Amino acid sequence: MLTILFDGIAYGMVLFVLACGLSVTMGLMNFVNLAHGAFAMLGGYIAVLLMQKAGAPFLLTLPAAFMGGAIVGLVLERLLYRPMYGKTHLDQVMFTIGIVFMAVAGADYLMGSSQQIIRLPSWLQGRFEIAGIGIGRYRLFVLCVCGLLAFSLQWGFTKTRFGSRLRASVDDARVARGLGIPVNRLFALTFAIGSGLAGLGGALGIELMGLDPSFPLKFMIYFLVVVTVGGTSTITGPFFAAMLLGVADVAGKYYVPEIGAFIIYVLMVVLLIARPEGLFARARS
Amino acid sequence: MTTLHDRVRSSLYGARRWHPVEFIFWALALASFWLFPRHLLLMNEIAILALFALSLDLILGYAGIVSLGHAAFLGLGAYAAGLLAKHGIGDPLIGLLFAMIVSAVAGLLASPLVVKGNDLTRLMVTLGVALILHEVANSWASLTGGADGLQGITITPVLGLFQFDLFGKTAYLYSLSVVFVLFLVARRLVHSPFGLSLRAIRDNVLRASASGVPPSRRLAAIYTIAAAYAGAAGALMAQTTQFVSLDVLDFHRSADVMLVLIIGGPGYLYGGMIGAVVFKFLQDTIAAFTPQYWMFWIGLFLVLFVLKGRSLVHGGIASLLKHFPGLRMRKTP
Amino acid sequence: MSIVLEARDLVKQFGGITATDHVNFTLEKGARHALIGPNGAGKTTFVNLLTGVLQPTAGSVVLNGEDISHLSREARVKRGMARTFQINQLFASMTPLEMIALVTSERLGYGTRPFNALDHDPLVLDGTADIIARFRLDDIMDAPIASLPYGKQRQVEIASTFAAHPNVLLLDEPAAGVPEAERRELLDIVAALPPDVSVVLIEHDMDIVFRFATRITVLVNGRVLAEGDPATIARDPRVKEAYLGEEASHA
Numbered sequence: 001m002l003t004i005l006f007d008g009i010a011y012g013m014v015l016f017v018l019a020c021g022l023s024v025t026m027g028l029m030n031f032v033n034l035a036h037g038a039f040a041m042l043g044g045y046i047a048v049l050l051m052q053k054a055g056a057p058f059l060l061t062l063p064a065a066f067m068g069g070a071i072v073g074l075v076l077e078r079l080l081y082r083p084m085y086g087k088t089h090l091d092q093v094m095f096t097i098g099i100v101f102m103a104v105a106g107a108d109y110l111m112g113s114s115q116q117i118i119r120l121p122s123w124l125q126g127r128f129e130i131a132g133i134g135i136g137r138y139r140l141f142v143l144c145v146c147g148l149l150a151f152s153l154q155w156g157f158t159k160t161r162f163g164s165r166l167r168a169s170v171d172d173a174r175v176a177r178g179l180g181i182p183v184n185r186l187f188a189l190t191f192a193i194g195s196g197l198a199g200l201g202g203a204l205g206i207e208l209m210g211l212d213p214s215f216p217l218k219f220m221i222y223f224l225v226v227v228t229v230g231g232t233s234t235i236t237g238p239f240f241a242a243m244l245l246g247v248a249d250v251a252g253k254y255y256v257p258e259i260g261a262f263i264i265y266v267l268m269v270v271l272l273i274a275r276p277e278g279l280f281a282r283a284r285s
Numbered sequence: 286m287t288t289l290h291d292r293v294r295s296s297l298y299g300a301r302r303w304h305p306v307e308f309i310f311w312a313l314a315l316a317s318f319w320l321f322p323r324h325l326l327l328m329n330e331i332a333i334l335a336l337f338a339l340s341l342d343l344i345l346g347y348a349g350i351v352s353l354g355h356a357a358f359l360g361l362g363a364y365a366a367g368l369l370a371k372h373g374i375g376d377p378l379i380g381l382l383f384a385m386i387v388s389a390v391a392g393l394l395a396s397p398l399v400v401k402g403n404d405l406t407r408l409m410v411t412l413g414v415a416l417i418l419h420e421v422a423n424s425w426a427s428l429t430g431g432a433d434g435l436q437g438i439t440i441t442p443v444l445g446l447f448q449f450d451l452f453g454k455t456a457y458l459y460s461l462s463v464v465f466v467l468f469l470v471a472r473r474l475v476h477s478p479f480g481l482s483l484r485a486i487r488d489n490v491l492r493a494s495a496s497g498v499p500p501s502r503r504l505a506a507i508y509t510i511a512a513a514y515a516g517a518a519g520a521l522m523a524q525t526t527q528f529v530s531l532d533v534l535d536f537h538r539s540a541d542v543m544l545v546l547i548i549g550g551p552g553y554l555y556g557g558m559i560g561a562v563v564f565k566f567l568q569d570t571i572a573a574f575t576p577q578y579w580m581f582w583i584g585l586f587l588v589l590f591v592l593k594g595r596s597l598v599h600g601g602i603a604s605l606l607k608h609f610p611g612l613r614m615r616k617t618p
Numbered sequence: 619m620s621i622v623l624e625a626r627d628l629v630k631q632f633g634g635i636t637a638t639d640h641v642n643f644t645l646e647k648g649a650r651h652a653l654i655g656p657n658g659a660g661k662t663t664f665v666n667l668l669t670g671v672l673q674p675t676a677g678s679v680v681l682n683g684e685d686i687s688h689l690s691r692e693a694r695v696k697r698g699m700a701r702t703f704q705i706n707q708l709f710a711s712m713t714p715l716e717m718i719a720l721v722t723s724e725r726l727g728y729g730t731r732p733f734n735a736l737d738h739d740p741l742v743l744d745g746t747a748d749i750i751a752r753f754r755l756d757d758i759m760d761a762p763i764a765s766l767p768y769g770k771q772r773q774v775e776i777a778s779t780f781a782a783h784p785n786v787l788l789l790d791e792p793a794a795g796v797p798e799a800e801r802r803e804l805l806d807i808v809a810a811l812p813p814d815v816s817v818v819l820i821e822h823d824m825d826i827v828f829r830f831a832t833r834i835t836v837l838v839n840g841r842v843l844a845e846g847d848p849a850t851i852a853r854d855p856r857v858k859e860a861y862l863g864e865e866a867s868h869a
Contacts, residue, residue: 032405083592089404090351091591094547097540098587105581217536221416224409258424265417272398272406289756290747296715296760297737297746478723478742479732485709485720492707495669497695497724497782506730552711 003134004251010139011208012246013146016239018201018219019226020153021194023238026227027170029085029187035096036198036223037216038103039069043199044211045107048116058121062145062203069199074192081191082184100216107213116211142204149197154235166190225268301476310555311465318457325453331565332460333521338545338557339464339471340514345543346551347475348507349487350399353408354415355542357395358388358512360534361418362519367435367529368428375441377524381463384520385513392512396505412536419534434530438523449525456525463521467514472554474510483507537580544587620647622816623668623699623786628677630660630667630840637663639840640677645786645816652819652831656860660840661820662704665788668818669701670694681786695724700784702775704791704820708763714774715759719746721781745781753777753807769800773807780811787811788818793826805829828852836860 022036043065050056050064080099084092120138127136157163169176169183177183202211209219222245230241245264252263317328337359344350362384369380398410422429429435442448447455474480485493486500493500523529532538541564549560571582623645630638637660645651653661666672668679670691678687686694709717719736722745728734736742750756755777758770766774772792779787792808793801805826811817821827827834827848834851836843838860844851851857 026405032408080588080592087591089408090345090543090547093351093353093408094543094587095591097543098584098591101540101580101584101587103584105578105584109578109581221409221412224405224412228406228409261420261424262417265413265420268409268413269398272402272410289751290743292756293715293719293747293750293759294737294743296713297719297743298735300716301735301737473735474732476736477732477734478720478728478736479730481712481716481720481736482724482729484711485717488709488711489707491671491703492709494691495695495701495703495707496721496778497692498720498729499690499692503729 002132004254005247006133006135006143007139008247008250009243010136010142010146010246011250012243013143013150014201014205014208015222015226015246016242017146017149017197018205019223019242020150020235020238021191021197022223023227023230024166024170025187025191025194027231029173031081031085032089032092033081033096034093034220035099035103035216036194037219038100039073039195039198040202040205040219041103041107041211041213041215042072043069043202044116044206044215045111045202046199047203047206048111048118048211051118058118058124062200065203066196066200069202070192070196073195073198074188077188077191077195100220103216104213111213113213116206118206120207138207142208145204149200150235150239154239157235162186222264225264229268229271301472307555310558314461314465318454318461322452325457327565327569329453329456329460329525331561332457332464333518333525334542334545334565335558335561336460336464336467336521337515337518337542338549338561339468339554340511340518341542341546342551342554342557343471343475343507343511343514345546346553346556347480347487348483348504350504350508351404351407352399352411352539352543354411354413354536354539355511355515356534356536356538357411357415357418358392358515359519359522359538359542360415360422361391362388362516363523363529363533364422364429364435364519365516366520367438367523370438370440370524370527371435375439377440377443377459380440380524381517381520384516384523386516388516388519389509389513392509393505395512396508399508400501400504412539415534415536415539419531419536422531422534429529429531432531434528435523436528438527438529440524440527449527453525460521460525463517467517468554471514475554479503479506541583544583544590547590621645622647622682623818624680625664625668626678626680628664628667628679629675630663630672631675637840638667638674641837641840641842643835643842645818646833647785647816648813650817650819650830650832652821652827652834653837654821654824654827654834655837655843659837661837662790663840664837665701665790665818665820669699669788695782695784698783698785699788700779700782700786701788702772702779702790702792704794706768706771706775708771708775708778710762710764712763713760714755714763714766714777715746715750717763717774717778718749718755718759718781721778722746722749725782749777749781753780767797767800769796769804772796772800772804776804776807784815786816786818788820790820791822792819793821793823 018040019036022033025031025033046065046068047061050061051058056064084095124138124141127134129135157166165176165181165186168179169181169186173183202215205211225245226238226241230238245267248263248267252259253261318325321328337355340358341352341355344352365387366380366384369383374380395410395414399407402410423431440449443455443459447459449455475483482493482498482503485496485498486503490500519533522533545560545564546557547560548563549556549558567586568579571579575582621644625641625643628638628641629636641664653664655661663672667674670689674687678685680686681694681697681699684697686697689697709720712720719742723729723736723742725745726741728739728742750759753773753776755774758766763771763774776789776792789808793804796804808830819827819830831848833846834848835845836851836857843860844854844857846854
């Protein structure tokens with residue numbers, strides 16, 4: 001039981017790293033970016049290519065995946081995304097679905113449609129037991145990395161000047177602009193970090209979620225659930241939403257495999273009926 | 286006073302009057318039966334896609350509800366009609382009605398989730414509902430045939446007279462008739478007080494409720510009706526191909542239909558029809574030289590369309606429509 | 619004089635801030651009742667509580683003897699209370715004619731009829747034509763609302779609100795944002811509202827207030843500071859104090 005809880009938390013941690021960038025960009029610019037998963041897939045493939053073709057060690061591929069996602073995110077934000085901010089949600093949805101489709105077909109063309117497998121270094125393989133709880137080494141590693149990230153994000157968001165400017169912009173972009181905060185630059189940077197985190201999550205997630213060209217479509221709903229349930233104005237909201245989703249998904253698939261795939265949808269529906277504004281949304285006047 | 290009264294009447298009538306171009310449009314759709322006898326199967330697909338897009342137009346164009354999962358109702362209708370025919374009731378009209386009812390009930394059940402939220406929750410809920418149905422159809426293979434699709438559907442002749450044939454003759458005329466009848470109903474609907482209240486909600490929900498319109502109930506009503514329309518499109522699909530595959534519930538169906546509507550322009554009923562023609566033509570052309578990467582091209586098309594193309598295409602349609610006051614194009618929500 | 623609208627001990631809190639603080643308010647039939655107060659006094663919040671845009675933390679709203687505190691916005695409209703907003707809220711894709719026809723058909727309860735044609739129903743036609751004539755909108759009735767100048771849009775909003783046949787009409791700063799040239803016409807419209815309709819007018823402009831109002835309530839910091847006829851309010855030193863920007867008495 002606790003093993004499942006542990007696996008679920010590790011899974012949720014990866015989900016959090018994957019989705020947190022999305023929740024901030026959605027909150028900040030009120031921009032619906034369904035293509036977020038494409039950045040995660042990019043990170044995943046960067047890790048795979050570096051390990052398979054260049055023989056790079058796994059640990060080195062993680063910052064590379066982050067950088068890859070961040071750089072592509074920065075470039076796309078400047079070239080393509082920025083003109084979209086003023087448009088309707090419908091346009092944003094169509095536009096980002098277009099990007100997803102191109103990414104899916106492109107990945108299929110370049111990498112083939114099969115599932116990618118990576119060889120983890122031996123010190124990350126296998127599991128050990130503590131007090132009867134089976135702990136996968138890799139999952140523990142993921143837990144530590146993502147936990148650390150979550151803490152530093154929370155710190156960065158609440159304690160630094162960058163974070164306070166960001167929060168001001170999330171609350172009201174117009175007022176923030178009036179106060180002389182460079183909202184556009186701030187957003188470009190946030191977008192890059194968010195995309196980078198997605199890339200990192202994609203690389204970390206290969207072992208847990210798999211990686212094939214349909215990744216951005218398959219996990220789109222997960223990201224949306226994390227963002228909608230978690231709300232878009234905090235780091236902790238999406239964090240707990242991701243944990244909840246991760247544990248529910250893993251436990252559901254383990255205990256009731258026949259209907260395990262439905263668990264997250266049921267969870268989503270129940271949560272939305274109970275709290276239509278999001279589980280951790282701040283009350284707004 | 287009488288003159289003002291008359292002006293009010295003629296002005297309100299003008300908004301719903303049939304324009305000659307509309308007659309030409311439907312005459313052309315019928316004439317295509319004789320004009321392109323070798324493309325009847327493709328034209329049948331266009332008619333079905335047009336109906337599906339009309340369904341989306343009712344919620345998106347008129348009520349401002351964005352949906353990422355409209356295929357849920359298409360698929361439900363297809364399976365409903367297919368299963369009914371497989372289990373002995375092969376009459377197409379009964380199947381059509383049954384599919385519409387099933388989809389309408391599903392739409393009604395899903396509507397409380399859809400009418401409450403903002404755009405983001407709506408996207409998620411609609412996507413989620415479609416994914417659930419896809420998963421159900423996939424897992425419940427004993428009923429649906431799972432990934433192999435639903436086979437063994439036998440459809441009896443339409444009205445007991447017109448047998449479905451290999452060339453799509455009956456199929457096209459049957460689909461076109463259904464589309465036309467449902468279009469007439471939709472046309473009546475959007476120009477009614479009910480239809481006007483939907484536009485009010487889409488334009489400004491605060492003012493709508495301050496004008497005495499109850500937004501949630503009206504949105505639930507149109508969502509249910511649109512679900513029935515999508516179910517009808519699904520039934521046509523199942524009946525004219527005598528097969529239902531899991532693909533009807535796939536995400537790309539929901540994305541395609543959005544693209545179809547956006548190409549033609551939402552909010553004046555003909556957008557979905559025009560979009561369906563353009564979309565199928567594109568699909569056919571692209572598939573001729575690069576079948577496996579269709580998804581890439583559709584993606585590129587979406588991106589370019591939203592970035593640049595919309596003003597081009599819609600500028601063209603709008604300048605055409607300017608000559609036809611009865612066919613005003615509405616602003617997108 | 620009978621009372622048509624009453625707020626009893628109305629309270630609204632946002633987090634730690636009390637925007638409406640135990641407000642009691644009565645509107646008499648046929649009154650022209652102005653609600654004044656400095657910026658941030660809670661005037662719009664109070665109107666939002668009356669009309670159901672916001673839910674009160676405590677207290678109740680009574681319309682024509684019926685407690686409507688828990689009714690939806692649209693149900694309050696059906697019971698005879700309509701309003702305009704501080705910033706125009708209109709239907710951008712419609713013409714004034716369509717907007718007025720919509721409100722008229724909703725008043726008649728036709729909104730649920732999916733197969734009626736608006737131009738076939740004599741009641742809709744009569745009601746719509748009546749509003750258009752009364753507010754003299756016939757020359758702009760077919761122009762898209764979005765294309766009209768702001769002052770005209772304001773008129774359309776008041777006219778369409780009136781199409782609901784309210785017996786209580788709340789006007790939230792009707793003259794705000796309207797250029798001087800179009801102001802006169804607008805004020806004439808407000809002045810010409812039928813005497814049996816009771817009007818609550820939120821206004822900053824003291825000229826307008828003292829021209830129209832038969833009764834004035836002054837709100838400061840979410841509370842009623844003073845209430846009375848215009849002459850009494852004009853003499854009240856506490857009101858002057860509040861408007862001079864000095865710290866109003868927190869008593």
